[in-house]
Amino acid sequence: MERRILRTECPDAKGLIAGITGTCFKYQYNIIKNDQFSTFDDSRFFMRTELEGDFSTADSFIEELRHVIPDGGICKLMPIQRKKVLVLVTKEAHVLGDLLIKSYAGALPIDIVGVIGNYDKLEDLTRKFDIPFVTVSHEGLSREEHEARMLEAISRFEFDYVVLAKYMRILTPNFVNSFPNGSLINIHHSFLPAFIGAKPYQQAFNRGVKIIGATAHFVTNDLDEGPIIAQDVIKVNHNYSAESMAKAGRDVERQVLVRALSRVVDGKVFIHGNKTVVF
Template sequence: MSTATLRLSCPIRTGISARVTAFTADRDCIIEEAQQFSDRRTGRFFMRLVFDPQANDIGSLREAFASIAENFEMEWDLREPGWVPKVVLMVSAFDHCLGDLLYRMRIGEINMEVPAIISNHPREKLTTSLIGDIPYHHLPITKDTKPKQEAEVRRIVKETGADLVVLARYMQIFSDEMSKHLSGMCINIHHSFLPGFKGAKPYHQAYKRGVKMIGATSHYVTDDLDEGPIIAQDVENVSHTESPDDLVAKGRDVERRVLAKAVRAHLEDRVFLNGDRTVVFE
């Protein structure tokens, strides 16, 4: 990839877009994609800019842009061309989301490197054949061993230099300490169209209510169970003829799609936290 990505958010003021685009123009950079949004409710401005830096050094661009960022009170980052994020994947017994993410990585659909897979189940319990030589960490967990297990997860995340942790149907609830530690860098897939049908067996809950559609929700992990800022959602139509098992089967498909969409958006710097909500540039 020959493009760099600038993402920023700041208080709403006049002249932000003009100043940012003038910065790239003055250095002969070529803008390939630009998106912005002003949220009057929160008073925040969001912008994502993809550009070809041409002959400019990224380090020099960062240094030059810092004064603009300070003037506008920006939270910002500038990704250099060729950046490959490191993503730690966590999974339990159901590995359809794990296999899907690994497949999309293998074919180049999602730009990432997976330095570790963590599971509370042994590898032989999983069905996917795409793990290959990726280091696999079997970390069993019980109520008594949870603090020690989570400390080991944090160690692996730190040592691998992970930019993101993805709960690809990891069916364990994080402690508040763990959720806070991974704040803003951990994505979960919930097998329900939140905020409805939270907790265990949401498809069975949906079946009992006779719903006509089911869905999945990908969100950031917070210490409020299944309440984190939502990144992506999708649904599948169902009918009265279908059993709970039918709903589970359909649910697997929508879970894969929604999690992949959320992970890709995050890794492409398309997602901005905005209080309890998100701004997602498609």
């Protein structure tokens, strides 16, 4: 008996859950777990169904489902398997290190297919895990030239997701548009929408906040404005300098990114405009 994830997304309508689960029952797919949600403002229906059964009949199952859901709907059957992840970095080791260990130890169902940095600082760490590292220096290059080289380096890898693991470069629309929507994930070192932009810990220190945080989000062409997947915070106080906030924040950054990534690769995240539904 195999397991797969059915992801359904469509305009809401009466009888949708009955229709979809009835079709699952007809194909003898047992429902292990089911989550659904209909949005408040525009009645968009999202459902994630964990199924167990014999999927040799999957094609006709999906075909039949297409008649159950309203026009403009999508339903996909996703295998449960490790996803391929490409990681972009600059100099900070903590997020990459956590991904490497978690992938190595089987704590996160991802294979890191490669790491690309605009510095070579994390090459040594990456290679310990027998993962290719490519340095694409930005020095002396225009943003466009550097991105062209990055895209060339990226094109050498096959991947499901690209994770910006503290990749400290501003991205142009052209770069972002080179990736399918929902495949580019960033960890931002602030509790968005507070402290958008550069040096958020310095901004937080200057403002005298008592809590700092991190935000994992899909990257879109609105800088730091893509759909938020996960956020978390830690408490700080007057004893924290901007530097010690940054140090304390690192632990939140990697936790939030890992939590977001594990939900994404598990098919639990749906994008809805500039928001997410996370089951």
